[in-house]
């Protein structure tokens with residue numbers, strides 16, 4: 001017993017002060033949304049779009065970036081001959097509507113729409129949100145970084161948000177993966193077992209668009225092909241802070257409103 | 267070298283060879299070469315089918331690993347019909363490979379003792395080994411399961427959706443009260459068709475495929491892929507890049523091993539170690555993020571080297587972070603070994619005897635916990651492991667305790683290894699350019715991921731594109747080992763048996 005107590009003292013208190021205090025520091029190489037300074041683009045160059053694995057970057061009319069497809073990889077930035085692409089350090093990426101993840105490529109700032117639920121739903125849920133997680137065909141990294149929110153550092157339960165074992169106990173589903181054809185029925189049945197009103201949260205590029213597996217015959221290109229989605233959280237996988245930010249905005253626990261991704265100073 | 271292996275071509279890890287030099291044997295000789303190799307303590311690292319040049323024919327390829335001689339052997343056979351005699355009754359470790367060949371190419375292994383689909387997906391050739399109609403679509407997990415009759419026997423079915431935040435799979439237990447007689451595991455729910463999509467590559471999607479074959483083993487799979495590419499392009503990554511890859515691979519091992527020890531502690535209700543290790547796992551992931559911005563090493567391993575270099579300040583930061591996490595890990599983990607109530611649950615639970623592990627072809631920590639000395643880092647080393655040796659850990663008892671304690675031994679070795687590498691990082695380019703890929707070649711690359719041997723085999727066509735790209739995740743070998751450990755165990759011990767393996771569903775289902 002004494003050893004347990006000594007270990008407890010040695011390990012210290014670890015739960016972060018966020019959101020009352022500052023968010024945890026992200027690594028300096030963290031890749032948020034790609035930012036493209038189009039002013040320097042030579043005519044006819046499409047090196048970035050060619051390098052993009054998922055077609056997230058499109059140069060045709062209108063040129064845009066789909067954060068729902070983006071893997072936040074280094075490829076477009078590496079491919080750009082002008083070094084005009086940088087990844088912002090902004091982790092706030094969640095949006096309520098799919099189209100809000102599609103942003104103009106030549107923007108100076110991206111606005112991802114606010115995420116809070118209606119007052120009626122907020123009132124219904126009260127101070128708790130119970131979620132059933134369904135993993136449907138991804139690589140298990142989104143699950144891993146969702147699970148991290150349950151560790152002492154993040155302590156998700158202090159926000160009244162918990163992952164529950166049964167859909168019967170849940171207010172909604174948090175789905176990861178592109179929804180493999182082999183999981184479509186199980187996902188549908190799990191959804192059916194949740195009572196109304198129920199939320200669906202799509203976490204990660206796969207769950208939003210199919211991610212690296214877009215248009216494979218074996219997947220459904222994301223959750224929205226099967227279920228109505230209430231919140232999209234981009235990333236491959238999204239950083240735990242991105243997931244937490246999305247959940248807190250959804251439940252109205254963070255002051256909502258447009259959050260900005262701005263181009264870093266040149 | 268045994269006589270039989272001389273029928274096969276000899277090659278080493280990460281070496282490209284001309285496909286014309288891969289012997290195409292008559293089926294009987296092919297079969298015999300596998301049996302003789304396994305009798306001489308070689309392992310089947312890969313056995314798979316590929317389209318043959320002649321329409322209507324299929325080639326089977328085998329890769330045997332001879333760990334004692336640090337050699338690989340490869341060979342092929344060509345088949346015209348739609349069936350072949352199953353080797354499984356004489357060589358159990360090919361059981362799942364044969365089912366996979368059947369599922370992907372519609373070739374039936376006649377005499378296979380448990381002939382079922384692997385992933386419940388349709389065949390690549392339009393020929394179905396089970397003669398199932400095209401409609402209605404296949405449903406995963408549907409079909410016969412092994413059953414034990416008699417009134418006192420009951421069946422417990424779990425999944426695909428589990429209680430925790432984990433991947434989907436279906437488990438069927440045949441029980442007598444609390445006692446499990448048999449467990450059968452049906453997978454395939456995570457199947458997303460990656461091997462099929464790799465054909466014709468590399469394309470811009472190939473790297474993301476590799477990084478997500480099994481998301482917690484990104485570094486292991488991507489390093490293995492890059493070694494395939496470098497062999498085909500005839501380029502040599504720098505010693506610096508090799509070292510950084512090794513550091514990343516050991517960080518991946520640390521994060522997962524520490525996380526697993528926490529999860530095991532959590533499953534027996536010992537919360538101190540569970541919560542400390544849960545946090546520490548994140549600290550190791552954050553060290554990887556310091557290298558490349560991603561906690562899972564996305565973007566780090568690239569053909570020709572690594573995508574991110576480190577300077578002196580970053581090395582100092584990494585060392586500091588490693589020291590702090592190492593110190594806390596020792597306290598958190600030693601608490602577990604000193605807690606009798608936790609140890610009582612781990613000891614003797616889920617034993618996997620050495621002979622069974624060898625017969626099933628188990629790899630990685632699960633094999634070493636059963637006393638099998640196999641570790642790619644020592645037996646078939648590549649990259650930094652050719653120059654810096656990492657001690658191999660072995661336990662003998664093969665139970666949950668052994669699989670847990672082995673993790674702790676490996677954690678300590680990985681920490682020492684990273685410390686040494688950070689202290690003496692060689693100079694050189696982080697990344698060198700990669701040429702076009704050699705046509706008509708075969709490459710085998712292996713690495714010891716945290717779950718065990720990651721094996722990739724590439725065959726290129728006349729244009730240097732992938733005609734076939736085979737991925738064998740360690741979980742493909744090891745799921746049968748987990749099922750075995752449940753025999754005669756209490757069903758309540760399933761969670762700790764499962765966590766003690768912590769296998770990948772997506773790595774199996776690809």
Ligand code: SF4
Nearest residue numbers: 052070071072073076
């Ligand atoms: S970060 Fe990667 S996935 Fe996202 S737009 Fe750039 S190349 Fe495409």
